[in-house]
Amino acid sequence: MASGLQTTMASPTETTTTTYFADLAAGKPIRYDMTASKGKALFATKSFVPGEPLFNEMPFVSMQHVPNQSLVQGCENCHVIVGSIEQQLAHVLHVEVGAVPPLPNQLVGKVPVNGKCTCACGAIYCSPTCRSAAWERYHCVLCTGHPDTPMHDFLQHAIDTNEIFLLAAQVLGRISVAYAKDQDMAAARRPVDMFCKLPWWEVVASEEDLEEGQSMDEYCGIFRHLLEETFALFMDGLRFNSAHLVLHEPHPDETSDFMSALHWENVVSDGVANGFLSVDFFANVVGMFEMNNISMEVRHPLSLLAERYEDSGDAEIAAWLDVVETQVRVQVKMHMDNDDDQDEDDDADEHEEEEDEDDDIMYPDLDGTALFSLVCTMNHSCEPNVAVCYESNGLATVVALAPIATGDELCIAYIETEQDVEARTHDLREYKFECQCPRCLRER
Template sequence: MEGGSGSSSPCPLDKEFSDQIAVLLSPPSPESIKDYYDELMKTRKCNNLKINFSNSSGKAVYAIKEFEEGELVLKDQILVAAQHISNKVDCLVCSYCFRFIGSIELQIGRKLYLQELGLSANKECKESLSRFPEKACTRVLDDIKKHSVSNGSHGIGSSTYTNSKDNSIPTEVLQSLINGNMSLPYTNLFALPSIFYCPGGCKEEHYCSKLCTDLDWESFHSLLCTGRNTEPSKRDAILKFIEHSNGTNDIFILAAKVISYTILKFRKLKRLRFKENEKRAKLDETDFPLLLEAWKPVSMGFKKRWWDCIALPDDVDSSDEASFRMQLRDLAFTSLQLLKEAIFEDECAPLFSLEIYGHIIGMFELNNLDLVVASPVEDYFIHIDDLPSPEKVEAEKLTRPLLESLGDEYSVCCQGTGFYPLQSCMNHSCCPNAKAFKRDEDKDGQAIIIAARPIVEGEEITISYIDEDLPYDERQTLLADYGFRCMCPRCLEEMPGM
């Protein structure tokens, strides 16, 4: 099987499982698409929308009722998502639903403390975190708490890091915010869910509830956990994969979660079949349909090879295009080899082919929606600023130094990338009738789509994949990353020569 860009694949699994890979990557039939989305819409109670499919334009979402401007059109649950590594310094969120967790005090203290270690987003955070992973950040905070308990005080003595800024906050204050020994005024109005920890004992993942803890473990994390319960050689392999992803492209983390999701769902389907006494030991003609069924949610996403579908960057000459795409393929193969070392299973071997891995990454490039959750820290400081004068003056004795130390980064939201099965069916328009927009009540990572103008029954729901206020040529350049040229009414009107 070809690996794209005109050369054979360096991955032997591509050839060994070429037939199965071809089936996994074959476009679903119109009937299977209809059945899948009809069931998904029914399960999620999306009674006001329908998804149609045509061979010419693919999937599209249509309204089956009228929507007023600003009305909720869709609330779409994540299939798979991940917080950006550079954002983990700024925001402590649930690893499954991406709600902010802990307390306002913890969010502020943790962020300022980690920034003191040189890990802010404005200080090459991505590179720093690849050397100083999130688990180490968490352990630093654990060490602070342990020191506090052992000393019976809030101070951490001569071993502390010191803040070099003129508007620095004493480390003992940050420690008190982190460990809950210091309360800020009015934070009771912004209560956050308590923190639940990974059942496997790792320090990377945190949750807002037992439900999210269990769902993440059952869907993804049980294969990717680096905790004490993971076999040491496997744990080391996972850590190498994560370190490589953090240092290169964190989209590989998403690809790993897709593969983990499929393996775990395959196992579940197989267990159900075992109960019917139809045991099979290896991947064969009987087991492969189970793998196809486990893969079905991923099969519905439009996908191409990552290194083939990504637009050529402006700083890469067209004469170097083949080399550029080969470098991307080699980067993906390196990541795949590290992942294979960590979680490979013979029964699911086709999932570890470069062809499948490249298409999974390409799916995120072509279908992703930014994961955004507004920070309650921003809401908190806005509330303080809106207080009547006497209360505001008193509250700011504590909050003003913290706000000044945070600077412009006080309002940084949770940011990541996700794949949303229903939102991904919405086509682009440079004059869209809907938009992604988080309301005040939207506290987690679900995609929220609202009407940008009145929408009539039977009208296609469209969103913009880019900043639609850009000039025509810039819009078309950005949309090339999604693999198409926009022919919406606005683009037809603005097209040169028209």
């Protein structure tokens, strides 16, 4: 058994945590510190004006929401929306490329085209570089290859039950690859150990969700049973894929020797002994996402194109944009209606609100979720002084919303803040704290 194994749910020391986040913040105008009331926090080391970027960060793990994939094709690695404008439009409209309104001659050659390539399993990437990068971080152990592999059963189960299981699998995949590479378990799981973690059921379970006569233990047991079933399927896939990697050392780039340096023989057995390959760890990772993940949005190139040319004064481009917008609006509305039909929790007020917003339906963004080591360290405020914006490659940029002075804590909004204090308090329950920001104190 390899050295460096540690206990199942090891908690890092304060010194280890401080060193880890100090290294991440190095070179950025921010500092990490612990506070008495909130724990982890980020602070500005210089002043900023509204609209000024503070720092940026790539996600530790991220994914495009599965339903959103029917409207937008994005790179699984960097989340660039792939293909030409015609291909992107065809995907939104669910038609062949030849059936979309032809691009005006004035736009031919002037519209950026992103590449597109695939893995054997069908995962989409913008380039062979991104395909290899994803393979070497986690995808090599998660690739379904073809529909008959055990990992495909896990994939389909996650899609059918809760897509957040796919993101949890990315985390376990990253730890597995890192351990196969360096045989250092503590280092492999350190980025995950730095996050606040509670079991999934402790995060999502609420007294108000209980059926009459149902105990909280019984209710949480439903979540645990689903997680046990999910984890068993994941482990079947991991064992199959890791054995395949030992025998074949596949890589999408045939010239790469990356896989030859990995040692897969003991990854599963050591992971089980260490505890990161366990139901409890998996539950904590899912709970970690519920408490720490950030919504990710990447603007659609069609939206950027319309914004660029809507006031161009060119009648042909204007007519093309009108036709395209009408067709896209219909398709996106159908997609939203299908989502509403599947969501039994929407109340009447929410439906009325959505009907009012029908006229605002435009080109679909790439919607997803991501976990960022630094961004997710920022605490919540109902009067946030920073917000997170996304570049076309999934890069998160933290931007000032208000004047920030040296030493100010950087706070984002975890929830929708355009609601009263009671609604905000309700929405923050899943984060296990009551907000004490100046706005909440004023409004209570």
